[in-house]
Amino acid sequence: MKTIFTALLTCSILFSTGCATMFNGSSQTVNIRSNDADAKLYVNEEYMGKNNAVYTFKKKENYVLKAEKTGCKTTTVIPTKTFDPTTLLGVLVDWGIISILVVDGAATGSWQKFNQTSFVIDPDC
Template sequence: MKIKYLLTLALVTSLTTGCASIFNGSTQVVNIRSNDADARLYVNEQYMGKESAIYTFKKKENYVIRAEKDGCKSNIVTPEKSFDPTTLLGILIDWGLISILVVDGAATGAWQEFTSTSYVIDPECTA
């Protein structure tokens, strides 16, 4: 009886998790900095501080990073994403039907990853 319970629990767990979300998570920590000590940094219009910031990006979301300084033109960077190949391990679990399409794709967005976890962005100032 106990073995059936453990096997059922293992099956349900494997069907409700995706490989990319298990191994790499559904978030990425991103470092943002500017070479200008007075630059104000924003992520999706949220003020993050001056000169440097650390932010946790959800893989399912899209972000815009902005650096601005009085008297200068704002500079904007949109972080790019790429496919996370770890996602394909879900084929071994359930042929990818639940683990890839539902969990790593629709629910967590873990089937993609940000191509960079470090950004240097400066406002455009004319000398």
């Protein structure tokens, strides 16, 4: 009984995280700034401040960045994602069944990463 418990505990620890999540995390810190000191910056309609902001993007989520200024046209940027190759290390752990499909994919979205971690967004004046 003790051997079965130890084996199950070991398997659950091994399969509880994916490689991309383990090595790169499930979020990325992103810097957003504007060359216009009066520009208001927004992330998904949430006001972040004027001129510059730092935000933590969850890899599983999608975001819309905006820069607004009175009398100017609002500029919108949608950050893009690409596949994170670190995810493929899960093939060595459990053939990717749990670590890639469940943990890195469905649970955390860590099989993707944002292409940029710094954005300069200026309103169109």
